[in-house]
Amino acid sequence: MKRLIRNKNIVLGVSGGIAAYKSVELLRLLIKEEAKVRVIMTKNALEFVGSLTFWALSRQPVCTRLFETVDDASIRHIDWANEADAVIIAPATANIIGKIAGGIADDALSTFILAVTCPVVICPAMNTNMFEAKAVRRNLERLKSDGHFVIEPESGELACGATGPGRLPEPEDILDRLLFRLSPKDMKGKKILVTAGPTREFIDPVRYISNPSSGKMGFAVARAAEQRGGNVILITGPTDLPNPNNVTVVRVGTAREMALAVFEHMEDSEIIIKAAAVSDYRPKEQSGQKIKKEKDERVLSLEKTRDILKEVGRRKKDQILVGFAAETENLESFAEKKLLEKNLDIIVGNLVGGPSSGFGSDTNKVTLFYRDGTNEDIPEMQKDEVAHILLDRILQKN
Numbered sequence: 140m141k142r143l144i145r146n147k148n149i150v151l152g153v154s155g156g157i158a159a160y161k162s163v164e165l166l167r168l169l170i171k172e173e174a175k176v177r178v179i180m181t182k183n184a185l186e187f188v189g190s191l192t193f194w195a196l197s198r199q200p201v202c203t204r205l206f207e208t209v210d211d212a213s214i215r216h217i218d219w220a221n222e223a224d225a226v227i228i229a230p231a232t233a234n235i236i237g238k239i240a241g242g243i244a245d246d247a248l249s250t251f252i253l254a255v256t257c258p259v260v261i262c263p264a265m266n267t268n269m270f271e272a273k274a275v276r277r278n279l280e281r282l283k284s285d286g287h288f289v290i291e292p293e294s295g296e297l298a299c300g301a302t303g304p305g306r307l308p309e310p311e312d313i314l315d316r317l318l319f320r321l322s323p324k325d326m327k328g329k330k331i332l333v334t335a336g337p338t339r340e341f342i343d344p345v346r347y348i349s350n351p352s353s354g355k356m357g358f359a360v361a362r363a364a365e366q367r368g369g370n371v372i373l374i375t376g377p378t379d380l381p382n383p384n385n386v387t388v389v390r391v392g393t394a395r396e397m398a399l400a401v402f403e404h405m406e407d408s409e410i411i412i413k414a415a416a417v418s419d420y421r422p423k424e425q426s427g428q429k430i431k432k433e434k435d436e437r438v439l440s441l442e443k444t445r446d447i448l449k450e451v452g453r454r455k456k457d458q459i460l461v462g463f464a465a466e467t468e469n470l471e472s473f474a475e476k477k478l479l480e481k482n483l484d485i486i487v488g489n490l491v492g493g494p495s496s497g498f499g500s501d502t503n504k505v506t507l508f509y510r511d512g513t514n515e516d517i518p519e520m521q522k523d524e525v526a527h528i529l530l531d532r533i534l535q536k537n
């Protein structure tokens with residue numbers, strides 16, 4: 140599956156809430172996804188952010204008034220509605236929510252929405268008391284039953300000083316939920332186990348052996364599978380990445396903890412994707428106290444950790460098992476050997492070392508090796524795109 144919103148017409152509706160500044164960042168993310176974005180602002184939104192910012196980022200005229208004559212003789216609210224592939228309203232004020240729920244069309248945004256037939260994602264953001272007001276709850280229920288997709292606001296400290304639900308989610312999360320709304324649900328009902336990140340094998344309480352895995356590839360796979368309707372459990376070593384939406388996340392430290400968590404959850408998973416970079420060795424002895432800098436030379440004895448992938452391959456029944464191989468040389472021969480030895484269905488091989496591929500980067504250039512002996516080179520692309528292609532192949536090959 141290619142990038143879902145690349146070249147798609149997305150309309151971003153901005154209404155007059157304090158979180159309007161966040162929709163500038165949302166616009167930037169949508170543009171980064173290569174969507175064609177048009178912005179409609181309410182008159183009150185202009186009190187918070189200028190239309191020039193949206194124009195500069197989208198390179199499209201920003202619609203702020205219903206009654207305007209435009210050069211190309213279009214009636215904007217109708218033409219933009221016909222051409223839209225998806226609409227996001229962020230932030231959605233109590234006022235615009237009420238107007239949409241009631242079918243009121245008294246400005247450019249509310250009139251446009253009535254003419255829209257594509258998916259609409261609404262992101263309420265307001266003071267907690269306003270959000271909990273009966274009228275707003277009623278209007279939000281109405282929007283849901285009318286088929287609109289409402290993203291629940293986050294709880295926390297709000298700009299108005301109150302604490303509680305009402306905060307606009309971060310732009311990355313809004314984009315993620317838009318992709319969820321638009322994704323085909325071809326993994327619906329499937330339980331998918333994904334592993335990610337490095338492990339840490341401690342030498343003493345303050346030092347450990349690890350590797351530079353950031354967890355980004357495994358997290359991208361977990362997000363992609365969830366967007367496509369999968370029931371995802373993500374077992375991850377230490378990373379700074381936030382939990383993906385709607386995914387059960389188990390955070391572990393060592394290879395031993397990773398093994399226990401994987402064996403606990405593997406049995407009822409239909410698809411197991413092991414993107415974690417698990418330590419192959421751990422110190423034979425772990426000092427209870429910090430080792431002092433006394434001797435000029437020290438030798439560290441290592442012992443092998445359990446080969447989790449191999450054991451999962453041995454135990455698996457009808458499940459699909461995908462492994463990753465990060466190599467610095469001879470990718471093809473090492474990957475093919477690992478595929479057979481560990482009883483995998485697919486192995487995702489990549490040569491690490493380059494700036495745009497492998498550990499830490501947002502992009503990856505991989506080769507997929509299949510059980511039937513064939514392989515497929517995937518050109519360099521964002522890790523979330525690689526994740527979707529991998530899921531496509533899992534579904535096609537099985």
Ligand SMILES: Cc1cc2nc3c(=O)[nH]c(=O)nc-3n(C[C@H](O)[C@H](O)[C@H](O)COP(=O)(O)O)c2cc1C
Nearest residue numbers: 154155156157158181183184232233234235264265
């Ligand atoms: C400083 C300030 C902040 C506001 N923030 C919000 C908000 O976060 N959410 C909201 O629903 N209304 C908020 N309002 C109230 C709306 O601006 C007001 O209801 C307005 O009529 C909304 O118009 P619109 O929906 O056409 O943009 C705020 C008002 C002010 C003065």
